[in-house]
Amino acid sequence: MFKEMRRKDRSIDDEQAIELLRKGQYGVLSTVCENGYAYGVPLxxxxxxxxxYFHCAxxxxxxxxxxxxxxxSFCVVGNTEPIPDKFSYRYESVIVFGRAVEVYDxxxxxxxxxxxxxxxxxxxEKGMEYIRKSGIKAKVIKINIEHLTGKARQ
Incomplete structure (x- = not known):
C-alpha cells in the first residue's frame, strides 16, 4: 500500500523515528483540498x-x-547541517501517514x-487554567499512524 523507501541505506528504524517524533518541535501537516491541491501547514x-495530536481553531x-x-501525511525534520565539500546535508526526518480524526472529552x-x-x-498551572477557559473552543485532531518512515544521513 505504501511505496518502499528508495534509499534504504539511509533508513532509520521505527524506534529512532518515534524518538524524532517525540523530540521534534514542529511538523508539517499535508492534506488535500477539494480542488485537488496539496496543502501543507507547519504546526x-x-x-x-x-x-x-495537534490543536486548531x-x-x-x-x-x-x-x-x-x-x-x-505529517513530516518532522530534526537536526540538519550542510556538508559543503560533499554538496550535501546531514539530516534526520520522519514521515507519518495516517487518518486524522477529531477527538473529544x-x-x-x-x-x-x-x-x-x-x-x-x-x-x-497557568496552562491548565488556559485549557479550562479556551479548551472548549479548540479542536483537537489525532492522526492515527498507519505507516511511518524515518531517514537520516549522519
Whole structure:
C-alpha cells in the first residue's frame, strides 16, 4: 500500500523515528483540498500514546480538508547541517501517514495537557487554567499512524 523507501541505506528504524517524533518541535501537516491541491501547514504537535495530536481553531482549511479526505501525511525534520565539500546535508526526518480524526472529552483534554507539558511545562498551572477557559473552543485532531518512515544521513 505504501511505496518502499528508495534509499534504504539511509533508513532509520521505527524506534529512532518515534524518538524524532517525540523530540521534534514542529511538523508539517499535508492534506488535500477539494480542488485537488496539496496543502501543507507547519504546526506544533505532540506524539502521545502512539498517535500524533495537534490543536486548531474551530474552522479553517485544515479542518475543511480533513473532512474532505482524512488521509494525511505529517513530516518532522530534526537536526540538519550542510556538508559543503560533499554538496550535501546531514539530516534526520520522519514521515507519518495516517487518518486524522477529531477527538473529544478525556482524550481531548489529555492531548491538550500533553501539549502544555511539551511546550510550556514550567507553566502547568497557568496552562491548565488556559485549557479550562479556551479548551472548549479548540479542536483537537489525532492522526492515527498507519505507516511511518524515518531517514537520516549522519
Amino acid at each position: 506544533n504537535y505532540i506524539y502521545h500514546e502512539g498517535n500524533i 474551530a474552522e479553517g482549511s485544515k479542518l475543511d480538508n480533513i473532512v474532505y479526505n482524512n488521509k494525511v 478525556k482524550e481531548k483534554e489529555d492531548a491538550l495537557v500533553a501539549l502544555i507539558q511539551k511546550y510550556s511545562g514550567e507553566f502547568m
